[in-house]
Amino acid sequence: MYGRAFLDCGVAVFDDLRRGVQQIEFLSDPTAGEVRIAGSEQMMAGFIPAIIDRVARRSPRMVFHTVQGDGQTLRAALREREVDLIVSGSLQSSVEEALLSEALFDEELYVVFGLQNRWARHRKIKLSELLDEPWILPPPHTVVWQLIAASFHSGGLTLPKSSVVSSSVPLRNLLLATGRYISVLPRSMLHFGADQLPVKILPVKLPGICWPVEITT
Numbered sequence: 001m002y003g004r005a006f007l008d009c010g011v012a013v014f015d016d017l018r019r020g021v022q023q024i025e026f027l028s029d030p031t032a033g034e035v036r037i038a039g040s041e042q043m044m045a046g047f048i049p050a051i052i053d054r055v056a057r058r059s060p061r062m063v064f065h066t067v068q069g070d071g072q073t074l075r076a077a078l079r080e081r082e083v084d085l086i087v088s089g090s091l092q093s094s095v096e097e098a099l100l101s102e103a104l105f106d107e108e109l110y111v112v113f114g115l116q117n118r119w120a121r122h123r124k125i126k127l128s129e130l131l132d133e134p135w136i137l138p139p140p141h142t143v144v145w146q147l148i149a150a151s152f153h154s155g156g157l158t159l160p161k162s163s164v165v166s167s168s169v170p171l172r173n174l175l176l177a178t179g180r181y182i183s184v185l186p187r188s189m190l191h192f193g194a195d196q197l198p199v200k201i202l203p204v205k206l207p208g209i210c211w212p213v214e215i216t217t
Helices: 002-028 047-058 071-079 143-154 169-177 187-192
Strands: 032-039 061-068 085-089 101-107 109-114 135-137 162-165 182-186 199-205 211-216
Touching: 002 032, 032 047, 032 071, 047 061, 047 187, 071 085, 101 187, 109 143, 109 169, 109 187, 135 169, 143 211, 162 169, 169 182, 169 199, 182 187
Parallel strands: 032 061, 032 085, 135 162, 135 182
Antiparallel strands: 085 211, 101 211, 109 182, 109 199
């Protein structure tokens, strides 16, 4: 146990040395360097690529490393100094003295369906009309699922029965493209990845959803 305690100190020492070398390299060439970004799948599908592209245009010699995972995995990577920062929805259970979180923006969720969906031809749609349609929803009791459920309940509606239960962004997008399914996507993904998403936003807003997106270091 003494050796393990000493090794834990060594991790921080060598990490500080590595950061010192990186700082010197940055001073010699501010357009170069490396950054290790961790994020949720939703952020990797819209917001983070947009930021990487913007920074890379200004500093073309920058190298970006990304790690994707759930909140627990990302926090572990940050504590072990395997990544420099996390961009994700609020990690509500991650109150730790060693971690510092700063709010970036408030995320909103929108009901969407594929362009080939039969509802895409309707100009006026009520959310209550879609309850019997096949829905793709996140796993129960996740943060996003809880937000969606609370939103439906606040509007006096029961949560639709899921035809597909998944947190996978690629799976959800491919199924939406078939025109059969309805789902919920975050505003940042729709804004930054609009060209790659063959979906239409339902002209009704889910009430009461405000999920802060944070950067954690």
